[in-house]
Amino acid sequence: MSLTPKTDRVIDRAIDLLNSNRNQEALELFGLAIAETNLKGLAYGRAVALARMGQVDEAVDTLEELLRFIPNHPKARSLLRELLPPVLSVPSIKQNNIAGLHRVTQQTQWLPSTMYPDDTYLVSYPKSGNTWVRFLLANLLKKEDEDIDFHTVHKHIPEVGSQKNLLRELKRPRLIKSHAPFINAYPKVIYLVRDGRDAYVSFYYHRQKQLSPKIDFNTYLLSEDHYPCRWGEHVLSWLREKQQTRLLVVKYEDLKNDCFSQLRRMLVFLGVNRESNRIEAAIKASSFENMKRIEAEKGRLFADQGPEVFMRKGIVGDWKSHFGSKEKRFFKSTEGQLLVELGYEKDMSW
Ligand code: A3P
Numbered sequence: 001m002s003l004t005p006k007t008d009r010v011i012d013r014a015i016d017l018l019n020s021n022r023n024q025e026a027l028e029l030f031g032l033a034i035a036e037t038n039l040k041g042l043a044y045g046r047a048v049a050l051a052r053m054g055q056v057d058e059a060v061d062t063l064e065e066l067l068r069f070i071p072n073h074p075k076a077r078s079l080l081r082e083l084l085p086p087v088l089s090v091p092s093i094k095q096n097n098i099a100g101l102h103r104v105t106q107q108t109q110w111l112p113s114t115m116y117p118d119d120t121y122l123v124s125y126p127k128s129g130n131t132w133v134r135f136l137l138a139n140l141l142k143k144e145d146e147d148i149d150f151h152t153v154h155k156h157i158p159e160v161g162s163q164k165n166l167l168r169e170l171k172r173p174r175l176i177k178s179h180a181p182f183i184n185a186y187p188k189v190i191y192l193v194r195d196g197r198d199a200y201v202s203f204y205y206h207r208q209k210q211l212s213p214k215i216d217f218n219t220y221l222l223s224e225d226h227y228p229c230r231w232g233e234h235v236l237s238w239l240r241e242k243q244q245t246r247l248l249v250v251k252y253e254d255l256k257n258d259c260f261s262q263l264r265r266m267l268v269f270l271g272v273n274r275e276s277n278r279i280e281a282a283i284k285a286s287s288f289e290n291m292k293r294i295e296a297e298k299g300r301l302f303a304d305q306g307p308e309v310f311m312r313k314g315i316v317g318d319w320k321s322h323f324g325s326k327e328k329r330f331f332k333s334t335e336g337q338l339l340v341e342l343g344y345e346k347d348m349s350w
Helices: 005-019 023-037 040-052 056-069 074-083 095-105 130-141 164-168 196-206 217-222 231-239 252-257 259-270 276-285 288-298 325-341
Strands: 120-124 175-178 188-193 246-251
Touching: 005 023, 005 040, 023 040, 040 056, 040 074, 056 074, 056 246, 120 130, 130 175, 130 188, 130 252, 130 259, 130 276, 130 288, 188 231, 188 259, 196 217, 196 231, 196 325, 217 325, 231 246, 231 325, 246 252, 246 259, 252 259, 259 276
Parallel strands: 120 175, 120 188, 188 246
Antiparallel strands: none
16 A cells, blocks of 8 residues: 555654654554554554553554454564463362352452542562562652652552551552452452462461461461462452453563563553653662662561561572472462463473
8 A cells, every 4th residue: 555645744753652652642643544544553553552541451452453454463462462461261270269269358358448440459469579569669659759668668559458547548549459369349450470389488488477386388388378368269360350350460570570661561551651760760779689678777567467577588489499299299289270371380390
């Protein structure tokens, strides 16, 4: 198809606008160019603008439509993968386990007294890096002269069960932390996942103070005593409900690997625009070493209930020094398939 010089200019301008993050204007021009030329590939620019503006559902529709015409559009495929959580089907998690979770989710501790449609919940199984993500986001939401530490972070992103006034006084749109298994009432959710084996190891050390008598890791892993449920039940409860909730899935391991991109995905989802240098500064302020220093210097809330040191190791794969053949066999028989579905393992031969 030959383009008129005028249409050419519209497309160039749309691309320029997109490159300068002027997404609303880019969106309008891409719309115009698509109407004039019927060039399907232009829908990719439209989808990028939509995604950046937090209109994830529309971006997904646009990409799916584009891929129907151009199935081999690698950028569209990769953006779609970023926007959609993985589709899961895990037979090892029994149906009745999931049903049993309803008991847990009925508890009022998971719901604040007031809900707003623009609330976003930062949800994770315990020990999946929730505090890290809260530091990252709080450093991007705070006033310039404010310091984020283990006390002030709660003011920006409090826990769902916090005192009522803390939640009531929070500026909208609110960001709230929760460990709840799937709850339909949460309007928007960033769901943070970590390799379940590492989450169990981390939780084991976290609970040392509460476990009495002291038990070894094997006994802990195989016990029924897991809050609020087993890792696999939690993860699956959220990921299989993807149609019902606006959900962005973020992996702890991806944060370790490329924090900048993952943080930008979260900002897009939240509809928050920040310059790259501010994002870099937030990453630096929330590095493991810096958070460890802040903990040592200023302490943390609820220190009496948790481990001596909250910032323990912060690494990927610590499970390898805690899982012997018995632990591996047990994990594979309960949650092993989910590791594969989530891309943590290629198959069950680990
Ligand atoms: P480890 O016990 O494996 O070290 P949560 O905040 O959800 O309770 O998660 C706690 C885990 O996240 C702990 O894992 C902690 O060390 C790790 N963590 C906290 N801040 C981190 C950071 N900046 N970088 C990497 N890991 C971090």
